[in-house]
Amino acid sequence: MHESDEFVLGVDLDGVCADFYAKMREVFADWRGVDIGELSAEVTYGLPEWGTLPGEYDRVHRFAVTQRDLFLSMTPIVGSAQSIRRLGTEGVRIRIITHRLFIRHFHQTAVAQTVKWLDQHAVPYWDLCFMRDKSLVDADIYIEDTESNIQSLEAANKTVIAYTNSTNRRMNPPPLLRANNWSEAEDIVRSRYYAWRQERNMALPLAPGHEPPESGA
Structure with a gap:
């Protein structure tokens, strides 16, 4: 101390x-063009449950911040x-x-x-x-x-x-x-x-x- x-x-x-993971789930569904229900709400660090490809997380994160105002739009x-x-x-x-x-x-x-x-x-x-x-x-x-x-x-x-x-x-x-x-x-x-x-x-x-x-x- x-x-x-x-x-x-x-x-x-x-x-x-x-609520970072809820917003990223929404953004990732948009990125992939899939229904959000196809992405598990129960995730682990790095989001492997969503089938992220090598290097894809960084690209999605950049898209989320620059195009979807990630850090401003989270609940x-x-x-x-x-x-x-x-x-x-x-x-x-x-x-x-x-x-x-x-x-x-x-x-x-x-x-x-x-x-x-x-x-x-x-x-x-x-x-x-x-x-x-x-x-x-x-x-x-x-x-x-x-x-x-x-x-x-x-x-x-x-x-x-x-x-x-x-x-x-x-x-x-x-x-x-x-x-x-x-x-x-x-x-x-x-x-x-x-x-x-x-x-x-x-x-x-x-x-x-x-x-x-x-x-x-």
Whole structure:
């Protein structure tokens, strides 16, 4: 854990806040010219279930961002924006950590779409980090869905919540912390945040609809 006078939540976007796989399923059906029902909604990392050919994923991803506004048009995952807003109101510093700059020559488009999407859905944040190795970005707790990222964060002794979707449901070994929805994720973050404040003899915030835990709980 880093030393700071703020409690930092590191939040991934794709698969955690934004429904990346649902939008990519729609785009891939368009790309292939097939009915979306032919593409499984239960996918693993890299989307082999859709019969992606060597090098095709990068081409589809480029098409999705440049021609279908991928990072602007994704639907928010249920409860994500609301939970982040509540935690931010209570004093948690929101640090967005996403790896969206992995295909060359359209970084400006990817960044612009990302910022506009965050503003459009009223997702508050103080920091916006585009990083492949997320363990290099400090936070007190992270929320992540990519299996390799979860494992690397745990290996670096970081506290990370695995946000459940089909790409990480069968992780072996299982993650230390898991949330199946944003209500569960919010509760875990709030519990860690309150404990952090108690360790520093800081008053506990009163969140609407959330009573602070009993001292020592």
